[in-house]
Amino acid sequence: MSQQQHDHAAPTAPRADRPDLRADCANCFGLCCVALPFARSADFAANKAAGQPCRNLRTDFRCGIHAELRQEGFAGCTVFDCFGAGQQVSQVVFGGTSWRERPETSERMFQVFPVVRHLHELLWYVAEALDLPQARPVEPALRRARTKVEGLAQGTPEQILAVDVTALRGEVNEVLLKASELARAKVPGKKRNHRGADLMGARLAGADLRGASLRGALLVAADLSRADLRWADLIGADLRDADLRGADLTGAIFLTQAQLNAAKGDAATRLPTTLARPAHW
Missing domain, CATH: 2.160.20.80 (E3 ubiquitin-protein ligase SopA)
Structure with a gap:
């Protein structure tokens, strides 16, 4: 999703925290517009296979219809959030070299992106749990989870693709559930x-x-x-x-x-x- 797409979906700037977990589309190679598939539906006006650039993606990785996504039948684009995975994969994992500059890396880049997106979503939840004052009893476990997931997201493409996302989600969810229970206990x-x-x-x-x-x-x-x-x-x-x-x-x-x-x-x-x-x- 391009920067314009992101702005169209959420134009009112929220609190300036967790910058690494917010989409920075200007530093992404339009990965969600290429790596992910979508089917013609109420959310998307056309079919697109994984690894195929969206017909609206321009050569500068910008969206050609960013201001009219909903009107043009692409409401699904306005609800997507990569949690900062786009810039992480583009600038860190692949060193700032795009799939257009090095086509031989494209397949691997497109495979890595959804995995890192899952990892960054987990990091968002962990960050939120760490902000909960009532969750202090599980803060050490939350910090360990954050360190582990951050390390995985910063790995090589091969290391990232080897991550068992399902198992990792189950492991992190245990401590997230404890944080949730502690926070919700304040409600009488x-x-x-x-x-x-x-x-x-x-x-x-x-x-x-x-x-x-x-x-x-x-x-x-x-x-x-x-x-x-x-x-x-x-x-x-x-x-x-x-x-x-x-x-x-x-x-x-x-x-x-x-x-x-x-x-x-x-x-x-x-x-x-x-x-x-x-x-x-």
């Missing part, structure tokens, strides 16, 4: 557990979901308008087309920009300070 009363629940289209307008576990919950097109989601754990929750108008997401745990960009909200939606209000709201 019984907290709802909707972990992995199918809540597609659920009517949850005005619901009290403070401190709830919505980990991996399917919330596609759910009505969460005016819902109280303060300190809810939203890691992996599918919020595509979820109605967040007037909802309070202050302090929501492990919420990402990509999740917000996929949902519907308005000026009354309250957000964590680390995230930006999407332009299409």
Whole structure:
């Protein structure tokens, strides 16, 4: 995704922290526009195979329709977040030499990018957990996890491709879950557990979901308008087309920009300070 694409998706600058985990498209070789596949759907106006440049990608790695992505049928581009993996792969792992300059590296570069994207997503969650004052008891474990994942993301292409992402996610998730439980314990009363629940289209307008576990919950097109989601754990929750108008997401745990960009909200939606209000709201 080019810098313009990123700006189009989230024009309001969030708090200036975690710079290495935010997309710096000016220092990326348009990797998400080439490495990843997409199928013709409501999110994409055409089919594209992995390793094939998007028809809208220009020679300078910029998007030719960045200001009209949604109007042109490429809403999926506006909700993607690489968590800074693009510049990491482009400038660090491959030393600033693009796949156009050295075509023989292209296949390996495109294989490495999604792995590093997974690693950087994990680093985002770990960084957020380290910011939680209530998670101090697991801070040493979080710091060890961060060191390990950072080291893997800085490896050679061969080392990165050898990473067992599934096993690593399971390992890091254990300490993230502990951090979440410690943070949500501050919310009084019984907290709802909707972990992995199918809540597609659920009517949850005005619901009290403070401190709830919505980990991996399917919330596609759910009505969460005016819902109280303060300190809810939203890691992996599918919020595509979820109605967040007037909802309070202050302090929501492990919420990402990509999740917000996929949902519907308005000026009354309250957000964590680390995230930006999407332009299409």
